[in-house]
Structures are given as C-alpha cells and as structure tokens.
Amino acid sequence: MSLLEVSNTTMQFGGLKCVNDLTFRMEENELVGLIGPNGAGKTTVFNLVTGVYRQTAGTIRFQGKSVSGHRPYKITGRGIARTFQNIRLFGSLSVFDNVRTACNMHLRHGISHALFRGRGFHEEEDEIGKSVMELLEIFGLAAMRDRPGNSLPYGDQRRLEIVRALATRPKLLLLDEPAAGMNSSEKERLMQLIRFTKEKFRLSILLVEHDMKVVMGICERIIVLDYGSKIAEGPPEEIRHNPQVIAAYLGKEAA
C-alpha cells in the first residue's frame, strides 16, 4: 500500500479538464517534484489531494483510504498538510499564534477546559507552547515569535507557512512553489531546509516548483504535467533530457 495513490483522476470545470486522467504514487519518505508549465494543473492536484476540490472522476487514496468527499480539515487530520502558492498566513496573528492554530487538531481538551482552566488545561497549553517554540527554533523564527505574521520578510513568511504545516504533524507535506520570489542564496537555504525537514520529521514531500535548479537539486523523482496530463515521470536526469518535457516548456522547436 503506497502512502498516496492517485488513480485515473480527472478534475473538470465545465468544459475544461484541469487534471486529465492522472495516475501517480508516492511512498513513505520520498521527495517528489511536480512540475509543468503554468496552468498545467499542479495546484489543482494539491487542491484535490487535500480535499479543497472533489475530483470529477478517479480515486485518490491516502494510506489506503479514499479522501474523496471529506472535508479538508479531516484530511489534514489523517496526515496531509500543505502550503499555498499565494501565502495564506493568519494575518492578524503573531508568528507564534500562527503555528499554534495548527495544533488545534491535536488538542486533548475542549471548550470547557478553556473556560474552567483546570490543571490539565495549563499542562496542555505549556506542552503546545513548547512544541511551537521548538519548531520555530529549528527554522530560525523563534526571535520573531510575537511579531504579526504579515510583517515578516517574504522569505520568512514562506518558512512560517512550512512551520505551520509541520505543526499538524503530517506524514505527507505538499509545498506549493516555496521558492517563489526568493533570490539564489535564499533558494540554497530553502533546498537544505526541505531536505532537512524530510529527514528530521520523516515525512514525504510533494513539491510544486518552477525553479528547475531547486527541483533538480533535491527531488528524487519528478512528475511532469502539461495541460492536466502526465507527460513524463522519472529521476531528474531523465526528465532533464526528455524531449516531450522540453517541448512542453519551450515549444516544439526547442525539443
């Protein structure tokens, strides 16, 4: 049983097939890249896997169980977390609170504890506080814990989104263009960070990215989409020289 199985999945909006008969798998502890020209359907795949959209055909299974028809928060509960192409932090909340909200789903105590504040409540709040600070430390954001999430520099905001996703304790992490808007040294650090995250938290990562250096640099396997269909799949070296892939990005003449 694979960690993630997408089988013959199609997402159709009216007459447009954003994702067309897509099939791929992911196993535990893999770093897979998902690339393709703009509009190829990459973010749609993320939205399908996390339950934001429901596919018009095909199945998606996570750890053997279907994710179709479930609300996104339930799917996150099963172990899939994501970041967003256009950063979606909780604007009015501090860095610390942004991550803390993601701990909500693991709460042992409910509303009555928040109100009556017994010992159990304080213990759990302290636990949460500690694990949030640990995460922030690892990613170098601890010093900014009280600053509003929106006030961080762009690169730090992207890191914060990753930290927040990690707070949900996922087994599969979907990163949507994490390198967008970064300069090359930031990208270098990001690549190290992604590798480190995969190792330290022992999870699988599916990465959508446009920067080929980043993709080729860290991905073990790459899936290429064009107009919603998979046109290639394989290790970076193969993909780099695949004529169909080159044609998709640069036009037929360049192939």
Next chain:
Amino acid sequence: MIEFLQQLINGLSQGSIYALIALGYTMVFGVLRFINFAHGDIYMLGAFAGFYTAPKLLSLTGGGPSYAGAALVLVAAMALCAAAGVIIERICYRPLRAQPRLTVLIAAIGVSLFLENGGQFIFGADPQAFPEIIADSAIELPASWGDFASLTITIGQVIVIGSTVILLAALRTIVLHTRTGMAMRALSLNPLAASLMGVNNDAVISFTFAIGSAMAGAAGILTSIQQPSIDPLMGINAGLKAFVAAVLGGIGNIPGAALGGVIIGVLEALVVGYVNPTYRDPLVFAVLILVLLFKPSGLLGKAEREKV
C-alpha cells in the same frame, strides 16, 4: 383564470419597479463586488425629487397632469438621483476601495440610515401625497374581449411597464453597444486588466452608479403614479425586495435583475391574491434564504470560485 391574469398584470407592473431598482444593485455589484445598502434610499430620493419638482415642471407644460409634464418630472428625478449616486460614491465608497469589504458595507449602512433619517428630518416623517402627473384611470377594454374585458388595466400600469421596457432597452444598448458599456463589462470581469487596457476605472464606476441611481429614481417616479403616498422610509421595503430580485436573477447579471424583479413582483401579487396579504414580506425573505442556500449564483448567474 381572469383572476390569475389580473394578478399577473398587477405583478408585472410592480415587478417592473423592482426590476428597475434591482438593476442598480446588480450593476454596482458587477463592477465593485459590493452590495450598495443605500440603493433603496435612492429610489426614495427619486420620489421626493419628483414631489418637489413636479409643481414647477408641470406648470411649464400647461399646469395639470400631462404626458409631457410627466416625462419632464421623470427626467428631472433621474438626473437628480444620478447626481446623488455619483456624489455618494465619490465621498463614501471610493476612498474605501482598498479596504476589506466589511468596511464599505458598514459605510453603506451608514449612508442608508443617513438618507432615511435625514429624509425624515428634512422632508418630515409623515407620508405625503405625490402630485398627480398623469391622469390615471382604468382603460376601457372592448366588449369583444368577452370575459377578459373585466380585467382592470390602468393607464398607470401601462406607463410603468412601458417605461421600464424602454429604459431596459436603453440600458441594454448602452451596455452592449457603447464603449463605456464595454468598459463596464471589462471592469466587472477583471478590474486590473481593464485599467491596464486604458479603462478609467473611476469614471466607469461613477458612470455605473449614475445609471443605476437614475434607474432607481425612475422607479421612484413610476411607483408614485400608482401609489401616491410617499415617505422617507419607503426605500427600505422596496429596496430589500429589489435586492432579493437581483440575487434571484443572479447578482451581477443585468438581464437577471430584470427577470428577478418580474418574478418577485408576480410572486408577490399571487401571494396577496390567493394566499394572505400578510405573507407578502416574509415570502420575500424566504425566497432570499432559499436562493442563497440552494443556488447562490441565482437563475442566470455564474458561480464564482475563489482561487486557492
């Protein structure tokens, strides 16, 4: 059967009023994605504009009710309302364009309350009698129509329905066949791209408010022909029903607003005629809640997806 037709005619006439007001809601929503809470009160302003200008204008055309005089009053009210709409947009809504939508919605509520209470303060809270600008009476139907001759169709109703058709046709021409209309459509699809293509967004938005308000002003006059009792709070009820009509037809969709208006008008007439007049207002709320729960994009509208 006759009874049913009668209600249909009444409903069509009332529905025309709702359609005209609904157009303003829908057009403003189309270009700004914002519900102008104060729009119903523009309709009220139209009626009062007519109230105050009719004596002078009618004296220009011979002193008593006349078609020419009525036309003058209509045009005057439309012009005054257009101006009011543009001024309100300029002062209260334009500065808030970059703010979260809640901010401008609250401002619109403020404008609406200001117009209503200011109206009560200035015009007086008691209902007033709108002057007669057209000699309204039932049309004599030829006896050869048989049973149908017992239907009551008044000149006023014909004028209301006829004027609405003319105004709708004019609006359609503007929206489909002029450059400004094309700019409006472009704006409603993608404001940023429109401005990059050379559209002056501010001017087009002002124009949209002007036209929408003019339509509401026309509705204010047309309604006063048939129901001459006007008061500063008359915009609340009509505005709400027109809003529901706009949502029913698909907010942002211009033919939808007209269709919605007619449907609401006819539904109302049928409920009043066949069920119970006290259910008139709750019916409209019920329609709204049903539409928003089951088909929020309305009859003719398209569902908008938020990009994730």
Next chain:
Amino acid sequence: MRHPKSLLFIALALCAGASFFTGGINPYYYDILITIGINIILAVSLNLVTGYTGQFSLGHAGFMAVGAYSSAWITLTFGFVLGTSLPAAGSVYLLALFGGGLAAAAAGLLVGVPSLRLRGDYLAIVTLGFSEIIKGVIQNAEPLGAQRGLGGMVQHTNFFWTYAIVALSIYGILTLVHSTYGSGFLAVRDDEIAAESMGINTTKYKVLAFVIGAFMAGVAGGLYAHFKQFIHPEGFNFLKSVDIVVMVILGGMGSTAGVCLAAVILTILPEFLRTVSDYTWLPGPVRDLAENRMILYSLLLIILMLTRPQGLFGKLHFIRSKKS
C-alpha cells in the same frame, strides 16, 4: 492574562460590594448604569461572532428578543410556583435567564447554519432576514403579547446580577479566545481556507460562535426584560442590531476592551445629546439635530469608516481582502 479565575472572583466580589451602595442612586443614573451593563454584554457577545470569528451578523437583536421573551414567559408563568419568598423568586429568575439564553442559543444554531456557505455581504443580509422573521413571529404570537408588547415582569434585575453577568461574559470570552482552542475562531476569521487546511473544523467554530454569541445576547435580553418590566417587538428591530454593531465597530472588532468602552460611550452619548437639546442657548436646528440620534449615528458610522475603520482599539487590515 495570568490567573483569570482570580480576577473573576475579585470582580464578582466587587460587584457584590458595590451593589450595596446602589440603593441610593438617582433612578435616572441607575437606569443608565444597568443599561450600560446590558449593552456591554450585547457588544461583547457580538464581538465574538463578528470581531473574533469574522461572521458579519446584522441580526443580533433577534437573539436578544428570543431571550427577553423566553425569560419573561418563564417568570410570568412560573414566577410563583416555588412560592413567593425572595430566594424562590430569585431562583426562578436565574432559571429564566438561563432558559432565555438557551432559547436564544437554539436560534443561534438556526442562524449559524446558513453562515457556513455565505460570506460577508450575503451573510449580513440573511442574518438581518432571520432577525426580522423572529420579530415577525413575536408580533403574531398572542401568548407573547403580539403587537401590544409584554409586560408585568417583576424587576428582578439589579446592579449585582447585571454586573456579575458582565464579569462572567468578559471572563468567558477572554479565556475562550486566548486559548489554543479559541485560536480556531481567529483562524477562521483571518483565512477560512487556510484554517480548514490546518485541521480546524471551520463549521464547528462558525456555528459555535453564533451559538455562544446568541446565548449571551439572550441572557442580556432576559436582564433587560426584568429591568424595564415591559418589552415590545419593535424594541428588537434592525436599528437595535445596528446599535450593537456600531458598538463593536467603534470599539474595534476583535478587541474586548474596545467594545466594552464603546458600549459605555454609546450608552451615555444619547443621554448627553438629550441634555444638549435642552440647552436653550443653542440654535434651534442644532438642538433638533441633537435629538435626532440616528442621523448622528449614521454620520458616525460613515466618518468612522472613512477615517478610522479599526475603531478605538482594533487592528487594521487583518481581513484577507478578497479581490474582485
């Protein structure tokens, strides 16, 4: 906020102590004092729905009405079932307040459901619609006095009960929101899709906000009914909802301290304006205008949005602006 429970006990003790001194106050000022307390509860409860959870509700007066009428009906029907002694009457009163809150909470559940699929402008209109429906039901309900209103309640509400409930309300909201559990409300407000993706059940939080907010408004309604001793459907109309909304906006959405202060200011303001209209040395039109509270309110709303939309203590620009 360290030790909220201790602060609560201190506040309650202060209320009990202060209530001994309220016997001799001029009835006019006493009225204002109680009204301030009731308005604080209303504002703080709406703040949970609108300020902390981002659900724009224009129908809060409807919940107040449900609470007022339910509690009034309970005391009018069962007021002396346990006997006529003070503790007996008092306990029926407290049960009535609680019952009014529960009834309002049920209404909140009903209203919360459409909130799940509607945003911003639409939700505002639908909540307004529900509130009008509630008013319409009351106006047609003979046992509740219909259009004539309902009277004859015993004046159980006093300084202690009012401000004890104020203290409990503020405590409840602040402890709720400043916990990890409560951060779910804020997440829903800031970005629903992201919240959902971070494992937060947005449905639960939206409905919960309405239910809790409605409960508190219902209790406030009960306090009101047993203070004024007469309630009328028109007292819970759209304008009343707007009153409460203005308090939340003036205070700053999402700031409990702010809305408390705003509730105080906006309760005193109309009284102040009333005295201004008595100053014969002011020109007539100014005095007339001062009497017209709603004109000034509406101007206040407009000017506030144009100049300081975050109100007194709120934060600016926290709502993810949904682009056209």
